[in-house]
Amino acid sequence: MASSGSGYDLSSSTFSPDGRIFQIEYASKAVENAGTALGLRCRDGVVLAVEKPLQHKMLVSKTTGRRIHTVDDHAGVAITGFVSDGRQIVGRARDEASNYFETYGTKISPEVLASRISAYVHYFTLHGALRPFGATTLVAAYNPATKEHSLHMVEPSGVSYEYYGCAAGRGRQPARTEMEKLAINPKHQQGGQGEMELIDVQEGVKQLAKIIYSLYDASKDKPFELEMSWLCEASEWKHVGVPRDVISAATAWAKKEIEEAEEDEDDDEEMED
Numbered sequence: 001m002a003s004s005g006s007g008y009d010l011s012s013s014t015f016s017p018d019g020r021i022f023q024i025e026y027a028s029k030a031v032e033n034a035g036t037a038l039g040l041r042c043r044d045g046v047v048l049a050v051e052k053p054l055q056h057k058m059l060v061s062k063t064t065g066r067r068i069h070t071v072d073d074h075a076g077v078a079i080t081g082f083v084s085d086g087r088q089i090v091g092r093a094r095d096e097a098s099n100y101f102e103t104y105g106t107k108i109s110p111e112v113l114a115s116r117i118s119a120y121v122h123y124f125t126l127h128g129a130l131r132p133f134g135a136t137t138l139v140a141a142y143n144p145a146t147k148e149h150s151l152h153m154v155e156p157s158g159v160s161y162e163y164y165g166c167a168a169g170r171g172r173q174p175a176r177t178e179m180e181k182l183a184i185n186p187k188h189q190q191g192g193q194g195e196m197e198l199i200d201v202q203e204g205v206k207q208l209a210k211i212i213y214s215l216y217d218a219s220k221d222k223p224f225e226l227e228m229s230w231l232c233e234a235s236e237w238k239h240v241g242v243p244r245d246v247i248s249a250a251t252a253w254a255k256k257e258i259e260e261a262e263e264d265e266d267d268d269e270e271m272e273d
Helices: 022-032 083-104 110-123 172-179 201-215 244-272
Strands: 037-042 045-053 068-072 075-081 135-143 148-154 160-163 165-168 224-232 239-241
Touching: 022 075, 022 135, 037 075, 037 135, 037 148, 037 172, 037 201, 045 075, 045 135, 045 148, 045 201, 068 083, 068 224, 068 239, 075 083, 075 224, 083 110, 083 135, 110 135, 110 148, 110 160, 135 165, 135 224, 148 165, 160 165, 165 172, 172 201, 201 224, 201 244, 224 244
Parallel strands: none
Antiparallel strands: 037 045, 037 165, 045 224, 068 075, 075 135, 135 148, 148 160, 224 239
16 A cells, blocks of 8 residues: 555546545645634634734735635635635635525525535546645635524535534644534533523634634744634624724733633642642
């Protein structure tokens, strides 16, 4: 069996003897080395957060290399990986939303939008003249017909899944572990209160900020800007950026929580010694 490319990584249309497509694995690796992107489905909406590394001190960060984009009034996406690849996916998503409305006279549903994005991404894994996208896309959208909101993630392979909480980028594994501790999955909540026990978007913003900053190592990682958006009842189910003052308050709360947790760990270690 081939454990490395060994000639089978020259085209995305070629399988290795053990059934792997190395070009897709390389694309996924590009995403794993990029900034962390998080999505959280709350009881009253969806929150997206992305760690945007600041490559240069002279960079105008507000207008350069955005990771979160609005696709339609009721839908938005967050990307991580190669930003240039992500822009192509964002453009396609906007075209799909626009064409669907022109054809059917209604807003595209979250499931259809995610499915069409994944089909587009998958197409680039089928031809030798193309290469897979080195980007993962998180899709937050609202369905006006069913009055439901949802969160999907499309991977470089073209696979798409719906999530209560999802993560991509270099901090994906510890981020998933932290998300599993949050009250976002109604099946795991006790007491019979259902949706009322789940966290809201205000709490979701604070928790995502805490996860992003807990994964950041100032001695190793580049400085970053925290991009956040939400789609919720408060925004009338429109995808908009989280207000700056809300992000600032969430950031301050997150840093304080992290510092207190570190102090508690130090105290515990001193007591054991």
